[in-house]
Amino acid sequence: xxxxxxxxxxxxxxxxxxxxxxxxxxxxxxxxxxxxxxxxxxxxxxxxxxxxxxxxxxxxxxxxxxxxxxxxxxxxxxxxxxxxxxxxxxxxxxxxxxxxxxxxxxxxxxxxxxxxxxxxxxxxxxxxxxxxxxxxxxxxxxxxxxxxxxxxxxxxxxxxxxxxxxxxxxxxxxxxxxxxxxxxxxxxxxxxxxxxxxxxxxxxxxxxxxxxxxxxxxxxxxxxxxxxxxxxxxxxxxxxxxxxxxxxxxxxxxxxxxxxxxxxxxxxxxxxxxxxxxxxxxxxxxxxxxxxxxxxxxxxxxxxxxxxxxxxxxxxxxxxxxxxxxxxxxxxxxxxxxxxxxxxxxxxxxxxxxxxxxxxxxxxxxxxxxxxxxxxxxxxxxxxxxxxxxxx
Amino acid sequence: xxxxxxxxxxxxxxxxxxxxxxxxxxxxxxxxxxxxxxxxxxxxxxxxxxxxxxxxxxxxxxxxxxxxxxxxxxxxxxxxxxxxxxxxxxxxxxxxxxxxxxxxxxxx
Numbered sequence: 332x333x334x335x336x337x338x339x340x341x342x343x344x345x346x347x348x349x350x351x352x353x354x355x356x357x358x359x360x361x362x363x364x365x366x367x368x369x370x371x372x373x374x375x376x377x378x379x380x381x382x383x384x385x386x387x388x389x390x391x392x393x394x395x396x397x398x399x400x401x402x403x404x405x406x407x408x409x410x411x412x413x414x415x416x417x418x419x420x421x422x423x424x425x426x427x428x429x430x431x432x433x434x435x436x437x438x439x440x441x442x443x444x445x446x447x448x449x450x451x452x453x454x455x456x457x458x459x460x461x462x463x464x465x466x467x468x469x470x471x472x473x474x475x476x477x478x479x480x481x482x483x484x485x486x487x488x489x490x491x492x493x494x495x496x497x498x499x500x501x502x503x504x505x506x507x508x509x510x511x512x513x514x515x516x517x518x519x520x521x522x523x524x525x526x527x528x529x530x531x532x533x534x535x536x537x538x539x540x541x542x543x544x545x546x547x548x549x550x551x552x553x554x555x556x557x558x559x560x561x562x563x564x565x566x567x568x569x570x571x572x573x574x575x576x577x578x579x580x581x582x583x584x585x586x587x588x589x590x591x592x593x594x595x596x597x598x599x600x601x602x603x604x605x606x607x608x609x610x611x612x613x614x615x616x617x618x619x620x621x622x623x624x625x626x627x628x629x630x631x632x633x634x635x636x637x638x639x640x641x642x643x644x645x646x647x648x649x650x651x652x653x654x655x656x657x658x659x660x661x662x663x664x665x666x667x668x669x670x671x672x673x674x675x676x677x678x679x680x681x682x683x684x685x686x687x688x689x690x691x692x693x694x695x696x697x698x699x700x701x702x703x704x705x706x707x708x709x710x711x712x713x714x715x716x717x718x719x720x721x722x723x
Numbered sequence: 724x725x726x727x728x729x730x731x732x733x734x735x736x737x738x739x740x741x742x743x744x745x746x747x748x749x750x751x752x753x754x755x756x757x758x759x760x761x762x763x764x765x766x767x768x769x770x771x772x773x774x775x776x777x778x779x780x781x782x783x784x785x786x787x788x789x790x791x792x793x794x795x796x797x798x799x800x801x802x803x804x805x806x807x808x809x810x811x812x813x814x815x816x817x818x819x820x821x822x823x824x825x826x827x828x829x830x831x
Binding site: 459462466472476478487491535538541587592 | 729741743748769771772774775776778779781784787789791799800801802803812824825
């Protein structure tokens with residue numbers, strides 16, 4: 332049967348919310364979700380009983396917070412029990428997936444008002460419990476059995492990128508320096524302190540060549556967004572942001588299944604789908620939140636997303652092209668490295684920052700930003716989502 | 724040599740694969756025949772890392788080196804490098820043995 336393209340409605344984001352990111356000792360996974368959603372609902376001026384569906388992104392809540400059926404629990408606490416609620420999981424791209432599913436349900440006309448939320452509670456668990464929970468995203472039999480770790484996978488990618496393109500250790504470290512600098516102004520960020528190249532490359536060795544300051548912290552947090560059809564968005568807010576393109580793809584679950592580990596095919600596919608839907612090119616993007624789960628991941632992302640040719644990500648970073656005043660501002664929020672990485676929340680926290688940028692209310696405002704992009708990656712390239720946002 | 728029973732070789736393309744694969748991840752063909760993995764496997768190191776912070780289970784092994792190897796049949800396999808050896812990008816390696824715990828162990 333021939334596949335026909337469905338007619339999609341234009342979709343707006345009318346509200347966003349986020350908890351601070353950090354060690355939220357007094358919060359549970361449920362209370363954090365509620366807090367971010369209350370923020371988003373209040374920001375949207377929507378009456379909560381108007382919400383028709385919930386998509387919740389979460390990765391390791393069952394293991395680390397011992398909470399299942401999180402989506403109905405959240406609906407219960409919000410007083411909206413009865414509507415369909417769905418938890419989605421795509422490792423560290425769970426939040427991006429929740430946003431993507433919310434987008435589809437509004438774009439396809441299934442619902443008018445949809446809540447997307449992402450959450451993770453990680454800091455109350457011992458580090459070994461956290462790393463082994465996160466490692467479930469790797470291919471157990473093909474690679475993790477060797478004793479490879481998640482930082483180890485990205486260390487291999489970094490080593491291969493340096494060997495293939497001549498990317499230098501200092502260029503990779505600059506990602507951490509830039510993102511920590513951006514984190515200083517972000518009052519939601521976990522780390523608000525500058526670092527420098529020397530400190531990054533001499534920090535504790537995790538999996539050579541990856542050092543501690545190439546890695547994101549273990550973090551608690553939640554973020555949320557309210558979506559509705561664009562044609563009624565102005566009834567609620569003066570400054571709706573249009574979600575003009577959305578892409579989602581899967582990729583190899585093991586590095587052994589990729590012939591070039593310096594690129595993630597899922598990112599490339601998701602980006603192509605989003606650019607095509609938005610009728611834009613990478614050069615049209617003013618500001619981007621990309622998945623810097625390790626320093627090298629940002630360099631790979633800015634190449635996979637088409638901002639720079641393959642192999643130019645390192646030099647571009649070194650030259651300041653991804654700084655707040657550069658060619659394209661990348662991770663003005665501080666990214667995962669400084670803002671923190673509550674894995675299931677990250678995709679929606681990226682959307683939160685892009686919405687602030689397009690409303691011109693970011694603490695690291697990029698002058699004249701009209702089009703923004705959020706790129707969320709799961710595993711070592713098993714899942715990717717790319718969402719593109721535009722000021723109306 | 725210890726051979727872990729879930730490892731097999733796809734007879735169509737000679738990739739080292741797992742029993743649980745329904746379709747060969749290398750040649751995308753439905754698997755209709757597999758063989759035991761050959762005793763002689765050689766290839767080159769395409770990426771490597773030395774793990775300092777290891778999972779609890781492997782903590783006593785650390786630091787140890789994990790290598791991504793492109794076998795001579797143009798397929799990839801992940802394994803450890805024999806303890807004490809130093810990895811070099813592009814250097815030739817051969818399978819030393821299959822460990823039930825850790826999968827393939829390579830030697831330069």
